[in-house]
Amino acid sequence: MKFVKEFNEGEHIEGQFLVSNISRGVNSLGAGYLNVELRDCTASISCKKWEVGPDDEKIFAVGNVINATLDIIKYRDSLQGKIVNAVLVDQEYIDVARFVAAPPIKKEILIENFNKFYLSVKDKDCKTLLDYFINKYKDKLFVYPAASSIHHEYSSGLLMHITSMCKMGEFIAENYPNINRDLLITGIILHDIGKLKELEGPVVFHYSLEGKLLGHISIMASEIKEASNSLGLTGETPLLLEHMILSHHGQLEYGSPVLPLTSEAFALHLIDNVDSRLTILNKALDDTTVGEFTNKIYPLDGRQFYKHK
Amino acid sequence: MKFVKEFNEGEHIEGQFLVSNISRGVNSLGAGYLNVELRDCTASISCKKWEVGPDDEKIFAVGNVINATLDIIKYRDSLQGKIVNAVLVDQEYIDVARFVAAPPIKKEILIENFNKFYLSVKDKDCKTLLDYFINKYKDKLFVYPAASSIHHEYSSGLLMHITSMCKMGEFIAENYPNINRDLLITGIILHDIGKLKELEGPVVFHYSLEGKLLGHISIMASEIKEASNSLGLTGETPLLLEHMILSHHGQLEYGSPVLPLTSEAFALHLIDNVDSRLTILNKALDDTTVGEFTNKIYPLDGRQFYKHK
């Protein structure tokens, strides 16, 4: 099935769409109709549902995924869809690939890279915790984007962020002394797993109640504490990992309740910062012509970067 | 036994002291001696240990509590102690009352007031958590000061801070709608219990490793999470309490990873702020003559307040 940005005038389309906006209108004869915005991961299209039935309020709610049949027409120079019919799609039948962009690297390769780093950790306590959390969150971990709206915003984005950070973590641990490689790799793998509880998906991501009231940092720190106790871990490792999670935003005003106070916590923060910033910048440069400036990049202070020749 | 600020020239004193400073000297004949500063909760006194024995390094370490015999002399207009002999005191025999000031209200009355608020909480989940934590931390909770160095800095200071806040919590819950009284009182009682793990005592308070790497806010939030799980609590109450703990400093830059987002969390923060500030101010005004300004009060922006007529 075609994606929205591939639609042409005169086509008759059937497939899954996300309802992204809705408003009511009244035509010149006084009859009500619905303005419905439908979208997938490529674009959105304005549609009309002319005869409003009793179930339509439930079907056309923002955030729903529906299976719709559309006639594509042209109106004032733009394409518009006439909704012939539409039904709700059950969560389990949603075709996620239609709604979240594919990662630039194939998911299988990302998982392979991820596993290489995961299995390379030999420290016993680190390995115990990694086994526990990867087993617990594997499904979401391999699918979720890295953030609700900023960087690595495609499916498996978190996985890509983690493997990219692991690579840099390996580099840092090899080139700077006083850094425990296994602890750093473990912290990198675990640092954003709290987001899997903070965000709810799988298609339109929004913050869960727990996410809003606690934040992913505190959620994950508590999980490490609880898991360590139940797994019978003693020694400093659980405390050091909990500290790494709590401090990885690097500043109190960015939501870390403590500042990094170990070399691995400091390295984790620096690596997270470099990887997320360069990823955001690269995405913007990819969308820009050589010799031009990017649009304003809001997570980088709204700056416009120059793509040189 | 007399307190340090009651010593007079010529007296012969025997009792417990905290070693608060230490340096080595050499007399005119080339013999070494020790300059030892000893203190209790009233004042400190400079002392000399003239003949240095092999165990003296262990005995006269900063932070130790020792049992010493002193001759009090006058030197350059100040009192000075000559240490006749000294032995280490075991933790269990330390007479805490000599080192931490007594609270302005008798401890028994504080406990009675505290219990009144504690027992008034009827909400089932709140009560379950209160029972659990008060039982777990009762010993320290009734003895610890409210902070390592700022407000309510006498023994049972935390208890006094909690009961004073409970009183204001009761007032607020009665006078402003949309506030659940039991939830607010429970949050007030639990909000600083993390400090009992953050600080280690009992005489010279310093931050524990866990306190430095996690902070009392995260320590207590994790404890509530774990306790709720193990006590089988479901529903919103544990989440709401965890949120109250995490947000009670009111600002990210003061170490709260999330801002208050419920009425009880907001009230807890406001009450904590008012009680601690007025307590600090009152203590400074108590030490000031009418018609004069206080010394600089550092936790209140270094301001000097005027004690009017």
Place this chain on the structure above:
Amino acid sequence: MKFVKEFNEGEHIEGQFLVSNISRGVNSLGAGYLNVELRDCTASISCKKWEVGPDDEKIFAVGNVINATLDIIKYRDSLQGKIVNAVLVDQEYIDVARFVAAPPIKKEILIENFNKFYLSVKDKDCKTLLDYFINKYKDKLFVYPAASSIHHEYSSGLLMHITSMCKMGEFIAENYPNINRDLLITGIILHDIGKLKELEGPVVFHYSLEGKLLGHISIMASEIKEASNSLGLTGETPLLLEHMILSHHGQLEYGSPVLPLTSEAFALHLIDNVDSRLTILNKALDDTTVGEFTNKIYPLDGRQFYKHK
């Protein structure tokens, strides 16, 4: 007479309205007409004045209160008013209750509560100044809202803010030492009276020239100085009250030229802060369903609060 939010299609309405917006239109025949937005304290309605007469420019000016007759019709799913005729209402005949929401507590009870606190002040200098200012500003004091647009924004809102603060002032003076109760109550009653000169009303509040160039804080401080001189008051009380007024915003960047430097000035600032914040929050929670978040509350940093179950 009905309020705007109670209007129905087909009704014929006559009553007072505030002109809140105005623009000119031209119909398909080239004839001019007026788009007029009319409102009361419940809602606004778009209206058309089809035949524009020579006086209409004066009548339909933003901020005017008019007496209008309307036919209520439905246009594109919304109600619209056709203005049959309209005349200006003299200031003295304005029915204020139509334009400013009623307070949640009856005005008579608010005045009774206020008088109880006012009459309880026994300190002679405090009482002299209270008598002077309450006599001078009684009319406005009992009617004005607490602020032009933020908290306690209904009629008698300032009165409600004052009595609510007095209650907390009483609590604070009873529970914390070094606070002179009469001085604190007097400061609470007087602290915002400068706003009665800063804002001009009575229906649409806007800042007076004096309000913009001096601010309510300096206006009131000067008034206390002048009144004390003319009433022959000596001693510290006038100075202490002037200081309380000047410092009650608590920070230089919030417009206080000096910081609170007495216990009563500090308490006044803290009480003002707690009462106004909890009032803003409660209003937002009242408009929110249980289990949902409020809209962004701009005076509380734009936060959205959760109304728990």
Place this chain on the structure above:
Amino acid sequence: MKFVKEFNEGEHIEGQFLVSNISRGVNSLGAGYLNVELRDCTASISCKKWEVGPDDEKIFAVGNVINATLDIIKYRDSLQGKIVNAVLVDQEYIDVARFVAAPPIKKEILIENFNKFYLSVKDKDCKTLLDYFINKYKDKLFVYPAASSIHHEYSSGLLMHITSMCKMGEFIAENYPNINRDLLITGIILHDIGKLKELEGPVVFHYSLEGKLLGHISIMASEIKEASNSLGLTGETPLLLEHMILSHHGQLEYGSPVLPLTSEAFALHLIDNVDSRLTILNKALDDTTVGEFTNKIYPLDGRQFYKHK
């Protein structure tokens, strides 16, 4: 009589000194003595008072001006004074010229320049207020320094600051439109007069209680209000002047409760800023060798300026 920095070993001196520091000592025989620091506007000298009499505590209090007889000796490479005898000097007999540096321009010339600007103001309301305040504060106005410790810190410093600002005010009013010359000159003359009540002197300046609790800005704004009322001034001039006083620090965080909102208020702030900064800088450069950097200039952000060739 010589100034302190002119003293030589072996001299016998008699004259007025300010007691600027005091501490007690005990000699090798156990007898007490006093270490007294005495100063005038050129330097300070350490002195000993060997035999301490019963009145000495009252005579040698910090801030006192005494008439003392000294023997000047040399001790460890420095000059030291032996106090032969000393008596307190009554306020009225203090020789101010010994304690505050003379201005770089003769006082008579400063007054002449000042009067030229004062008398040039023709606007009736401005003139009425100038007459009132210059008459009221003439004595102090012609003598006080411009600040307790920063710029124009010699006698008549405020007068010099005012005349220098008037000159620039004249320049600004001539070269930029929309500025009322008489209003600006009046604002310049009055802007710091509140300091004459904020500071108490005449030798060691300290903040008065009124100065600390209200600040010179609010003190002067109230005075203008009161004076205008009692002088029967109506119209905008008193309000505009009050606004100029209140806003002349230019920023809320520098203690102005309102920002400049008229051209004259804005000009006053800019002129005050330029004159005080250039004066501070010039003083520092005067004390510096060509080709060197000044000491840190704290009121100019601690910067060190280069005195070029």
Place this chain on the structure above:
Amino acid sequence: MKFVKEFNEGEHIEGQFLVSNISRGVNSLGAGYLNVELRDCTASISCKKWEVGPDDEKIFAVGNVINATLDIIKYRDSLQGKIVNAVLVDQEYIDVARFVAAPPIKKEILIENFNKFYLSVKDKDCKTLLDYFINKYKDKLFVYPAASSIHHEYSSGLLMHITSMCKMGEFIAENYPNINRDLLITGIILHDIGKLKELEGPVVFHYSLEGKLLGHISIMASEIKEASNSLGLTGETPLLLEHMILSHHGQLEYGSPVLPLTSEAFALHLIDNVDSRLTILNKALDDTTVGEFTNKIYPLDGRQFYKHK
């Protein structure tokens, strides 16, 4: 030829316009047309180009200057232009006076004043550099506005800013010691010349690539360095001027990489600040009725100033 704000219904106009906005429309018959906004320095007018030809995309691009023939009609109470025909205007034939407002003082007088200051500089090194730069940039220097969008925003605005600052520089150098007059005047003349490379014109000013990546401050500092080397200047003067350019924004956060550290650099910053702020304010007051407040003045913190009676 008339300016846009002088157009009347029914007129037939021919002349140069700047294309300031463009969008496509489709009429009721499905034919495309262009919505074109045209402007000069007085106002803008909405126009329609009904029949879109093959070259129209190139002609009607935002930023182009075109020679157009318009019929002026009235549509919905506003004037509208019907574009009869249009051709591009070559850069060299653009009539700049139509697009940039004339300065309040005649250009010839500005140049005369400028030359008076320029020729008054006698210091040999200063004169050498002035000769070099004025010769190099004369054309643009006498024409450019002072900034892309803020102060002195008419043609020759930079020239007016420079001469106005020179006048104040003369005043400052005469009235404050330790300031080298020739160095200050030279710094004033050169301080913003970097803008002539930072901005590209001549009609719609936008930042050049060099301007965006280096900024006018660094551009000019490098030019002084290079010119001094090639002109064989030794001694401190080039360094002092380079420092004045680099530091004239006065604060790191305003883009100066170093703070002013000489008296002339400090004076340059203060004079630039006063002249640009008073100029902005005066322009806003000129557009305001007596007794009213100006619109928000964004470069002055968004304040609204009062134009008093």
Place this chain on the structure above:
Amino acid sequence: MKFVKEFNEGEHIEGQFLVSNISRGVNSLGAGYLNVELRDCTASISCKKWEVGPDDEKIFAVGNVINATLDIIKYRDSLQGKIVNAVLVDQEYIDVARFVAAPPIKKEILIENFNKFYLSVKDKDCKTLLDYFINKYKDKLFVYPAASSIHHEYSSGLLMHITSMCKMGEFIAENYPNINRDLLITGIILHDIGKLKELEGPVVFHYSLEGKLLGHISIMASEIKEASNSLGLTGETPLLLEHMILSHHGQLEYGSPVLPLTSEAFALHLIDNVDSRLTILNKALDDTTVGEFTNKIYPLDGRQFYKHK
């Protein structure tokens, strides 16, 4: 010859020392002597010069390197040096290795690593500029520390900082797209070369006049501009490099007049940040025992880091 921290009581030492402090004393017989602090890169020692000769003022000036003969004695438990004789050492004979610590990696290996990166740059314009600057600054570049007092503070510290950054630059360029490897490596090599003119040495580093008035960032940007012009380089490369130098501090308030706006400028800033911070941290951890916290690390916000087990 021994280093200062290896001295023992009774030894007779001869060698080079840096005069790091000086003060005059008078002995009990009234004769003057000098207190001289001498140091090398390991420690400092207090010395006395008892008989002060006419040349001693010139010899014992702070910052001088002298050749001195000392007798080492013990005084009050500390070692002290008696200066038997001393002469000034000419700049060219200074044994730098005594005063600046050796780098942790041998200088030869650092140079080898550096050359590997230098020679790997193939881009023609980059290579031309690298050849020019490395040739011009080779001597100092291979010897200077990385900063006057913070990170990489041993000899060849700048070289070590550059090679360490090059390594990370290589990693970044390989792992993130849109980054020109040669441009990044060139920017890394050149970014701090301005410090070689900003700091003057070779033993006690202090800021040159040019360094203070311009800063190393502007110095180097101008040099690139001038060199590019004289080398006849056109195209974007010189502009991009100049931009990288100007922006590499990453924030206006850290002295960069523009923010990074190209991918290489952004990467340079991030790499500089990571390398300098991890180097500072590692140095502090090297000086700390396992299980303890470091001293306050001022360039890392004064934090104390934990060296875990």
